[in-house]
Amino acid sequence: MSSFSDRYGRDVLTNSPHPKRRASTEQPVEIGLVVEDVQTGFCGAVVDYDKHGVTLEDRHGKVRSFPLGPGFWIDGKPVALVRPTTTAAKKPARSASGSIAVLDHRARTARESRIYVEGKHDAQLVEKVWGHDLRVEGVVVEELGGADDLAAIVADFAPAPHRRLGVMLDHLVTGSKETRLAQQVADAPGAEHVLVLGHPYVDVWQAVRPSAVGLTAWPDVPKGVPWKEGVVERLGWNVETWEAWERILGCVRTYADLEPAFLGRVEELIDFVTAPGSQ
Secondary structure, eight states, rough: OOOOOOOOOOOTTTTOOTTTTTOOEEEEEETTOOOEEETTTOOOEEEOOOEEEEEEEEETSEEEEESSSSEEETTTTTEEOOOOTTOOOOOBBTTTTTSSSTTTOOOOOOOOOOOEEHHHHHHHHHHHHHHHHHHHHEEEEEEEOOOOTTTHHHHHOOOOOTTTEEEESOOOOSSHHHHHHHHHHHHSSGGGGGGEHHHHHGGGGBBBBGGGGGOOOOOOOOOTSOOHHHHHHHTOOOSHHEEEEEHHHHHHSSSBBBHHHHHHHHHHHHHHTTTOOOO
8 A cells, every 4th residue: 555644643534613514424444435635635535555555546547645534524424444344354455557457366377378568667667557467467578679670580480379478668649650550460371379469658658657757747858868868957856767667666655646548558558468268
């Protein structure tokens, strides 16, 4: 669960200067319960909780955590969220990708099917959000180390009905090098067992929502300037690019911190390599 600060030293409702205001009633927390935080106005459904706090997700997919206790509204009535009784069963928690977490599952033998991504940062971002899902499904994500030899790499993989390959490329836009490489794969034998998708960003860093990193937008980097170095310089971060990436990756908590153009493509690739008939 995300960290939070205890912003309530007292019940802001029961100790109100308005004596006629109703006191908070205790409400056992449960998955799916919709509440509003009084102080911030954040309204969302409970997606996770523990003995200290509760995590809410609003209708836009934004996730925030709050301590249990007073300071919430339900249907316009003040409530204090409390831990459920020991007899109340906690509903399944959600993984970082938004799927229902599978607890205490036995490790599955890796499928022959694979997902390839261009580089280390791509693989780390996929692992951060979809790692739980991939382990449950037995899907391995591997790095291409660049896409220049994509057609040869796909041929070496020898795709087949039981051995599917999903590929995620950076900057897959009209006229780009990546688009030409993807077309070469589409024209090769066994193409029906390969799915090449991509996002429009120059680098996977941009797949992280700027707001998750505390930015309003990613800076523009002129052509001819290495993108990562250009971003670090324009942000005024006096760090190496690997340190910048660690900072960015550390800001990613759930799928809500990623851009839809990246989210959707990863979900499609996972669906493709785990479709019935694949192994």
